[in-house]
Amino acid sequence: MAGKTDIIRNIIKACKPMLNNMSLGAKRTGHDMLGFIKRPGADIKIHEDNDCPIKSEWFTPSGAPKDKCLMYIHGGSYETGSLASSRALLCNISESCRYNIFSIDYRLSPEYPFPCGLNDCQLSWLYLLSKGFLPQNIILIGDSAGGGMALALTMKLRDEDKTLPGAVICLSPWTDLTGKGKSHITQADNEILIDSSVLYESGLNYANGQSLKHPYISPVFGDFSCFPPVLIQVGSHEVLLSDSINVYNALHRDGAKADLRIFDTMWHVFQTFDVQESRQAIYEISLWIKYIWEDNI
DSSP, X not given: OOOHHHXXXXXXXXXXXXHHTSOHHHHHHXXXXXXXXXXXXXXXXXXXXXXXXXXXXXXXXXXXXXXXXXXXXXXXXXXXXXTGGGHHHXXXXXXXXXXXXXXXXXXXXXXXXXXXHHHHHHXXXXXXXXXXXXXXXXXXXXXXXXXXXXXXXXXXXXXXXXXOOSEEEEESOOOOXXXXXXXXXXXXXXXXXXXXXXHHHHHHHHHTTSOTTOTTTSGGGSOOTTOOOEEEEEETTOTTHHHHHHHHHHHHHTTOOEEEEEETTOOTTGXXXXXXXXXXXXXXXXXXXXXXXXXXX
């Protein structure tokens, strides 16, 4: 009898051809539906932030410290995703780690290509600082394109001689928009969600004529000197597996502290779904945050 993980895997795999051939509007609607697969627990409050220049909302667990937060950057190949699409995942993370999460709704490509989304992320970062958060008391976290964006934002802040976030967490990050990672070939038969050719076109739309190797577009080609600690989680069956492995190696090359966790047979941003592997991954995220903020003093 198939377990829950296998059932969800088979459903996603069956839907893959349809998902990759949808119009952009349909993809955006479908992605947003992911946010409704779980309701927040009774002690998690979700509310809009009407003061931030970027549309945003807070996830606030009861008893959470007021001086620390996670800033979440959603994925969606820079073309889909929103505040709605991340709600289920952020409810789970917030319930587990017991810290406030600030989720942002940056502008999307192709209407607003690079660097619009990155600029929105930086505005959101500056807003948190204006609210009194110290940089070291903010952890950037993002999935897929949002994971790449979190690295790009940290790199941009470093290049501008700004104080950096306390840490960065990347879930299945998209760090190489050239699509040259070897896992695009080795994991092509295992990948149940992403079509590499469709993803490459999204990257071209986002770059809008800029080099795909620009480090703020594909962080794997950048310099990670003076970076804060980075946690990377990825599934072994992803075509973006190389994106995680290569950026992990680049971080170590430049002297940064980085942890890479590869979850066997798991798919792209599996943390969104209610499976045992997701619960384990989110638990490990919580332990890692605790190490950064509570144990590693």
